[in-house]
Amino acid sequence: MMELRGLPVANALTEAFKLRINQLKLGGITPKLSVIRIGNNEDDISYERSIIKKFSSLDAVAEVTELPYDVTQETIEAVIKGMNKDNNVHGILLFRPLPEHLSDEKIKSVINADKDVDCMSQTNMARLFSGEKNGYPPCTAQAVMEILDYYKVDLAGKKAVIVGRSLVVGKPLGMLLLEKNATVTICHSKTENLPEECRRADILIACAGCANMITREFTNPSQIVIDVGINVEEGRLCGDVKYDDVANYVQAITPVPGGVGTVTTIELLKHTIISAERYNAVVRI
Numbered sequence: 001m002m003e004l005r006g007l008p009v010a011n012a013l014t015e016a017f018k019l020r021i022n023q024l025k026l027g028g029i030t031p032k033l034s035v036i037r038i039g040n041n042e043d044d045i046s047y048e049r050s051i052i053k054k055f056s057s058l059d060a061v062a063e064v065t066e067l068p069y070d071v072t073q074e075t076i077e078a079v080i081k082g083m084n085k086d087n088n089v090h091g092i093l094l095f096r097p098l099p100e101h102l103s104d105e106k107i108k109s110v111i112n113a114d115k116d117v118d119c120m121s122q123t124n125m126a127r128l129f130s131g132e133k134n135g136y137p138p139c140t141a142q143a144v145m146e147i148l149d150y151y152k153v154d155l156a157g158k159k160a161v162i163v164g165r166s167l168v169v170g171k172p173l174g175m176l177l178l179e180k181n182a183t184v185t186i187c188h189s190k191t192e193n194l195p196e197e198c199r200r201a202d203i204l205i206a207c208a209g210c211a212n213m214i215t216r217e218f219t220n221p222s223q224i225v226i227d228v229g230i231n232v233e234e235g236r237l238c239g240d241v242k243y244d245d246v247a248n249y250v251q252a253i254t255p256v257p258g259g260v261g262t263v264t265t266i267e268l269l270k271h272t273i274i275s276a277e278r279y280n281a282v283v284r285i
Contacts, residue, residue: 006262039069117271161201206240
């Protein structure tokens with residue numbers, strides 16, 4: 001079994017980004033991400049810390065705007081519109097899910113698609129599904145692709161099965177895999193004979209948000225398993241794959257923690273750098 005760890009992937013990407021950030025700084029531009037956090041969810045705060053740490057380590061900026069849980073629709077839309085107009089802001093990230101009293105759909109229509117570095121807006125989602133290259137895929141879905149690319153997994157003609165159909169990971173990941181000529185099946189809670197469908201896969205990707213649901217009966221010995229899940233069970237972090245049951249049976253697997261999540265933050269930085277580079281090009285013209 002080969003363990004597909006995320007840290008070597010993140011380190012390789014980090015080295016590649018240093019030069020790009022330095023080039024931007026020579027032009028007087030510092031890549032900047034504006035993060036919006038509503039309330040004090042511990043998972044959001046933890047992710048926020050990792051973002052700030054990664055950005056600051058490369059002389060980029062991640063600035064957090066904290067809003068109360070009872071923030072009004074008008075207030076949050078005004079905050080986003082201000083970031084849209086701020087030429088020093090190259091990326092906007094809003095932590096979700098949002099409180100129930102806020103309209104996710106309205107906020108999606110407010111955020112500037114060119115600064116929407118985690119694919120929240122309908123515009124960027126449309127760009128992704130139509131195959132356009134000027135949008136930003138969701139960072140977690142893109143992180144999966146970075147891992148497969150780093151470990152030289154040839155996707156052309158391979159059967160990829162995704163367990164999970166969210167707009168955050170499952171569906172966009174399907175589009176990214178199709179671009180690499182994989183044959184994609186997206187499974188979900190209503191899929192009949194789910195273990196059998198999963199066993200047929202060359203690459204099995206678990207992103208259903210259900211702790212330890214993928215056991216050995218879902219896998220085969222030649223399979224590559226990518227675990228996107230982040231769950232807490234009995235006080236411990238775990239994925240959607242029952243690691244101890246599967247790891248020594250399949251060809252390769254990503255761990256949790258230490259796998260996809262390790263690369264997700266660097267993808268956020270990557271998208272912010274790209275946005276800053278596009279802004280720099282416009283300024284120079």
